[in-house]
Amino acid sequence: MDKVIRMVEDGEYCIDTLHQSHAVQKALKESDAVILENHMHTCMADAIKKGNDTMVIKEVMEILKRQK
Amino acid sequence: MDKVIRMVEDGEYCIDTLHQSHAVQKALKESDAVILENHMHTCMADAIKKGNDTMVIKEVMEILKRQK
């Protein structure tokens, strides 16, 4: 991330800056997937077992709709 | 969808064809969200309540990873 900002400030070739920015976004998406999977196995599964399906599913759907 | 194919065949202005294609993709994404939310409320919640968390969560995560 700091590298992306430095590249913009240094006036590096746009295409290289874009590739670096996408690398950061890809890394964030991968960590999001890990966090989301973990959330489903813990908070979401617990809530569903307690019968609180509506709220947890709504939360996850909001996250997914934003991603698009 | 048929409109997208016809626009390509008719050699319509590329930009218009792309806007039409995105409209189709947007409609599919919206219907995907409805299907996924419904899946979570039914199959996924049922499986989790029966203790079969692993398999249903894996399935959903595979869908989400593909979307990106």
Next chain:
Amino acid sequence: MDKVIRMVEDGEYCIDTLHQSHAVQKALKESDAVILENHMHTCMADAIKKGNDTMVIKEVMEILKRQK
């Protein structure tokens, strides 16, 4: 596309329907990339060579912003 609609109507397993829907979206994205690349080589390059950069670039950027 027709297959996606038929799968929803037939009440097929949600996850299978979602995979089919993504296959359609992937195909559309691939054809979009071909159309866009072709557009850049023809209309966009011609316009830029005639000095009409602003309008063609604005059009392409609008397409790209919508895709996100």
Next chain:
Amino acid sequence: MDKVIRMVEDGEYCIDTLHQSHAVQKALKESDAVILENHMHTCMADAIKKGNDTMVIKEVMEILKRQK
């Protein structure tokens, strides 16, 4: 970005961490769009005016394909 990392380390509620991560990705996408538009107006337009269409268009298409 540092906030996302700190949130993960501090064990904050997954959903909040995901919202923060998406905010970072959205900001990066917006800055990408500015960089890309600027690139089209400068490097890309210059190259096309000099007849070097193939290489600049290929570069931009590679960026766009990666984003999907």
